[in-house]
Each structure stands twice: as C-alpha cells, then as structure tokens.
Amino acid sequence: MAGERASKEDLLNRLRRVEGQVRGIAGMVEQDTYCIDILTQVSAASRALQSVALGLLDTHMSHCVVAAARAGGAEQDAKLKEASAAIARLVRS
Amino acid sequence: MAGERASKEDLLNRLRRVEGQVRGIAGMVEQDTYCIDILTQVSAASRALQSVALGLLDTHMSHCVVAAARAGGAEQDAKLKEASAAIARLVRS
Amino acid sequence: MAGERASKEDLLNRLRRVEGQVRGIAGMVEQDTYCIDILTQVSAASRALQSVALGLLDTHMSHCVVAAARAGGAEQDAKLKEASAAIARLVRS
Amino acid sequence: MAGERASKEDLLNRLRRVEGQVRGIAGMVEQDTYCIDILTQVSAASRALQSVALGLLDTHMSHCVVAAARAGGAEQDAKLKEASAAIARLVRS
Numbered sequence: 001m002a003g004e005r006a007s008k009e010d011l012l013n014r015l016r017r018v019e020g021q022v023r024g025i026a027g028m029v030e031q032d033t034y035c036i037d038i039l040t041q042v043s044a045a046s047r048a049l050q051s052v053a054l055g056l057l058d059t060h061m062s063h064c065v066v067a068a069a070r071a072g073g074a075e076q077d078a079k080l081k082e083a084s085a086a087i088a089r090l091v092r093s
Numbered sequence: 094m095a096g097e098r099a100s101k102e103d104l105l106n107r108l109r110r111v112e113g114q115v116r117g118i119a120g121m122v123e124q125d126t127y128c129i130d131i132l133t134q135v136s137a138a139s140r141a142l143q144s145v146a147l148g149l150l151d152t153h154m155s156h157c158v159v160a161a162a163r164a165g166g167a168e169q170d171a172k173l174k175e176a177s178a179a180i181a182r183l184v185r186s
Numbered sequence: 187m188a189g190e191r192a193s194k195e196d197l198l199n200r201l202r203r204v205e206g207q208v209r210g211i212a213g214m215v216e217q218d219t220y221c222i223d224i225l226t227q228v229s230a231a232s233r234a235l236q237s238v239a240l241g242l243l244d245t246h247m248s249h250c251v252v253a254a255a256r257a258g259g260a261e262q263d264a265k266l267k268e269a270s271a272a273i274a275r276l277v278r279s
Numbered sequence: 280m281a282g283e284r285a286s287k288e289d290l291l292n293r294l295r296r297v298e299g300q301v302r303g304i305a306g307m308v309e310q311d312t313y314c315i316d317i318l319t320q321v322s323a324a325s326r327a328l329q330s331v332a333l334g335l336l337d338t339h340m341s342h343c344v345v346a347a348a349r350a351g352g353a354e355q356d357a358k359l360k361e362a363s364a365a366i367a368r369l370v371r372s
Contacts, residue, residue, distance in 0.1 A: 012123065047186050180369075201304055225336065250314065276322055
C-alpha cells in the first residue's frame with residue numbers, strides 16, 4: 001500500500017518535471033533559441049516520458065498481468081493481448 | 094518572414110498541446126485510471142513530441158545547414174557534425 | 187505443441203527474410219545505390235527486426251511470465267524484473 | 280576518394296556483421312535458446328542497423344544535401360524534403 005503510494009507520488013513528480021520541460025521548450029522556441037539546443041531538450045523530454053511509460057508498464061505487469069495469469073483462461077488471454085499491444089505501441093512510438 | 098512566424102506559431106501550439114497532454118496524464122495517474130489507458134496517452138504524447146522535433150529539424154536544415162553548406166569549409170563541417178549528432182540523439186531517444 | 191512449432195517456424199522465416207534484407211542492403215551499398223533508397227531498406231529491415239522482437243516477447247510473456255506469476259514469490263519477482271529490462275532495452279533501441 | 284572508399288568498406292563490414300548477428304539469432308531460435316537471451320541479441324542487431332543508417336545519412340548530408348544547398352532552388356527544396364522524410368522514417372522505425 002505504502003509502496004504503491006510512493007510509486008504513484010514518484011510518477012506524478014516525474015510527470016510534473018516533464019510538463020516543466022515541455023513548457024521550457026516552448027519558452028526556448030518563443031525566444032528563438034538555437035534549434036539544436038531546443039532539440040537537445042526535446043530529446044531529454046522524450047526520454048523522460050519513455051521512463052514514465054516503462055514505470056507504468058512495470059506496475060501494470062506486477063499487478064494486473066500477474067493477477068490475470070493466476071486467474072487463467074479468458075482473463076489471462078485478454079490481459080496478455082492488451083499488454084502486448086501497449087508494449088508494441090511504446091516500441092514503435 | 095511570415096512563413097517563419099507561422100511555423101513558430103505552429104510549433105508553439107503543438108508544444109502547448111503536448112504540455113496539456115502531459116498534464117492530462119498526471120491527472121489520470123492521480124485518479125488511478127487504468128494503466129493501459131494511461132500508456133496510450135503517454136505514447137500519443139511521445140509521438141507528438143517526436144513531430145515537434147522533426148519540425149524543428151526541418152527548419153534547422155533549411156536555414157542553418159543550407160547557409161553553412163554555402164559558406165563551406167569549417168563552418169559547413171561544424172554544422173553538419175552538429176546536425177548529425179542531433180539526429181542520432183533523436184533516433185536513439 | 188503444434189502452435190508453438192508453427193510460431194517457431196514463423197519466427198525463423200521472418201529472421202531469414204531480415205537476413206536477406208540485410209544482404210540486399212550490402213549489395214546496394216556495393217553498387218553505390220542512392221543513399222535515400224538504401225535508407226528506406228534499412229528502415230524496413232529495422233521494423234522487421236522490431237516485429238520479431240515483439241513476437242518473441244509475446245511468446246515469453248504467455249509462457250515464462252505466466253508460469254512465474256503462478257509460482258509467485260522470488261521466481262515471479264525475478265521473471266518480472268527480467269521482462270521489464272528486456273522491454274526497456276527494446277523501447278530504447 | 281580514398282575516404283569515401285574507406286567509409287564504403289566500413290559500411291559493408293558493419294552490414295556483414297549485422298547479417299551474421301541475424302543468422303545467429305535464427306540459430307538461437309532453432310535451438311530454443313531462452314527468449315530473453317534472444318531478445319538481447321535482437322536489440323543489439325537493431326542498434327547496429329541504426330548505426331548503419333546514421334552513417335548513411337551522414338554521407339548523404341555531406342555530399343548530396345550540401346551539393347543541393349549550393350545549387351539552390353528546386354533542387355535544394357527537393358533534396359531537403361527527401362532527407363527530412365528519410366529522417367522521419369528512421370526516427371519512427
């Protein structure tokens with residue numbers, strides 16, 4: 001319980017940081033900062049979003065996928081299919 | 094000139110939209126939305142950031158890289174090296 | 187059993203196709219084909235490799251991860267950690 | 280001239296290495312190697328292909344794009360558009 005709350009707080013902190021990064025990038029565009037410097041910040045924000053996604057996926061696997069695997073049957077198949085599709089979207093985005 | 098202003102306005106609009114998406118994702122985490130639905134939004138925000146990066150790179154190539162190619166010499170080499178490094182960071186992020 | 191064999195055959199066919207694509211790309215380089223046309227083939231081969239990876243991950247999740255989830259305890263923790271690391275490598279590569 | 284030949288030799292060597300990696304991955308599937316170990320090799324081959332692509336793009340930029348920038352006009356616009364599309368495919372693959 002406490003662990004889950006901690007991980008939720010951590011996710012929210014990381015998302016607020018990404019939000020700040022994106023706002024910072026808009027500020028750089030506004031002030032005509034050199035393109036390459038803006039691109040460096042965009043790459044950093046992308047990587048931060050990617051980490052958020054991997055964290056969410058971890059939580060999902062260790063809760064929902066594990067529960068579905070124990071339930072077996074249609075529930076298991078549905079959750080595995082759904083997780084695979086989410087992973088594919090991440091890998092391709 | 095007007096074209097550049099339009100493209101800057103477009104970039105800013107897109108960045109504000111990404112900022113809104115990231116804030117929306119934080120709201121979903123706050124309300125314990127189903128992980129997979131949050132992940133779908135994270136993938137969408139990542140793709141939107143990627144488009145911003147590709148737009149910035151376009152502008153950079155058609156202005157700075159073209160000018161450097163015409164200048165030739167060390168200026169050209171430096172700009173090409175810098176653009177390559179930025180592209181590599183994007184491809185790997 | 188038959189299903190697993192079919193999926194293994196399918197993976198092998200896809201890998202042989204990727205191998206042929208890579209050999210074809212080398213041939214294009216050898217013959218000084220236009221860079222952009224080579225790059226198009228490299229992108230296609232990358233996407234094909236990515237699909238192979240997603241197929242392997244699917245198989246892994248529906249066999250090893252499910253079995254570990256049912257076993258629970260340390261076995262489950264180890265397999266989840268390992269799967270997460272593999273997914274992170276894929277997302278970042 | 281010698282530089283270009285060296286870089287072509289280097290590209291061909293890297294592509295032959297990727298071809299060998301892909302053949303090795305097929306061998307691992309054939310022998311039912313543990314999925315996670317196969318996935319590690321697939322990620323390595325993907326990264327190697329990505330490096331080949333970045334190398335090709337470098338060569339393209341410093342030859343064709345530079346020449347087009349000096350020519351200017353429609354030639355420049357066409358080459359920039361083509362390079363942007365190739366970069367977008369790479370970033371998204």
